[in-house]
Each structure stands twice: as structure tokens, then as C-alpha cells.
Amino acid sequence: MVAERPRGASSEAVRKSMRSNKGRDTKPELAVRRAVHARGLRYRVSARPLPDLRRTADLVFIRSKVAVFIDGCFWHGCPEHHTGSKTNAAFWADKVRRNRERDRETDTLLTKAGWTVIRSWEHEATEAVVERIIRVVKDRRAVEG
Numbered sequence: 001m002v003a004e005r006p007r008g009a010s011s012e013a014v015r016k017s018m019r020s021n022k023g024r025d026t027k028p029e030l031a032v033r034r035a036v037h038a039r040g041l042r043y044r045v046s047a048r049p050l051p052d053l054r055r056t057a058d059l060v061f062i063r064s065k066v067a068v069f070i071d072g073c074f075w076h077g078c079p080e081h082h083t084g085s086k087t088n089a090a091f092w093a094d095k096v097r098r099n100r101e102r103d104r105e106t107d108t109l110l111t112k113a114g115w116t117v118i119r120s121w122e123h124e125a126t127e128a129v130v131e132r133i134i135r136v137v138k139d140r141r142a143v144e145g
Contacts, residue, residue, distance in 0.1 A: 024045070024046040024058070026072070026122065028122040028123075028126070029058050029070045031126045032059070032126055032129050032130060033045065033058075033059060035130040036059065036130055036134070041137060043059045043060055043061050043068075044059070044060040044061075045058070045059065045060075047060040048060075049067040049110055049113075050109070050115075053110075055102075055106045057069055061140075063141070064116075064141050064144065065140060066115065066116045066117075066136055066137050066140055067110055067116070067118070068118045068119075068133055069106075069117070069118070069120070070119075070120050070121075071120070071122065072122050073121060074096075075096065075099055076096070076100060076103060076121075077096040077097070077100050078121050078123070080121075081123060107119070116136055116140060118132060118136055120132070
């Protein structure tokens with residue numbers, strides 16, 4: 001018999017917290033987007049790099065085939081900052097494990113399709129992330145000719 005996973009939030013406070021979590025336009029994402037834009041690069045926001053793959057990257061550079069993901073420490077299991085949930089621990093541990101598996105699968109699929117994937121953690125310094133993005137995008141453009 002398979003144990004049924006608990007559905008929904010364990011309390012009204014948890015429900016409220018979960019609803020306030022954004023899928024896009026987070027503070028770290030906005031900071032990176034502003035800085036990349038200020039440096040002259042243009043990109044698509046929250047777009048699918050591959051139309052047939054139901055995965056969206058935070059920034060997508062179509063011409064140079066670069067997909068940028070800015071991962072949240074809790075949702076993607078940051079080795080430095082992720083802490084397990086005290087309530088509904090098994091559910092959340094499984095959720096984060098599945099997110100990480102999906103991230104690895106996404107990276108593999110995009111790479112096989114000729115894309116370069118950049119992943120950063122929400123806690124990384126904006127300027128360091130921006131420098132990495134600019135370097136990769138410019139290198140890819142130089143290779144294209």
C-alpha cells in the first residue's frame with residue numbers, strides 16, 4: 001500500500017506563506033535582470049528555451065542559446081542554506097528532491113539541444129551572476145560568428 005501524501009497546507013499560516021511565494025519576478029531575479037539590461041544585453045523573461053519542453057528559464061537569450069535559472073535556496077535545496085521543514089517534513093523533502101531531479105533533467109535536455117545553462121542561487125552576489133551571464137552570452141555570440 002502506498003502512503004498517501006498530505007494535500008494542501010498544514011495550517012492557514014502555511015497556506016498564506018505558500019501563496020505569497022512567487023514563480024517569477026523574485027528580488028534576486030529582478031536585480032539580475034536590471035543589471036544585465038543595464039549592461040546592454042536583451043533577453044526574454046520567464047520563457048521556454050525549447051517550445052516543446054514545459055520548462056521556463058528566468059532569462060532566455062534566444063540567439064546565443066543561453067538559459068539562465070536563478071534558483072531559490074529552499075525550493076531547489078541549496079547546499080549552503082536549505083533547511084528541512086519542521087512541519088510535513090517528508091512531503092517537503094520529497095518536493096525538493098523532485099525539483100532537483102527536474103533541474104538536472106532540464107540541464108541535460110537543454111545541453112543536448114545545444115543550449116548553455118547557467119544556474120545561480122538566489123543568495124549569490126548579483127554582480128558575480130551578471131558577469132558570468134555576460135561572459136557566456138558574449139562567448140556564445142563570438143562562436144556563432
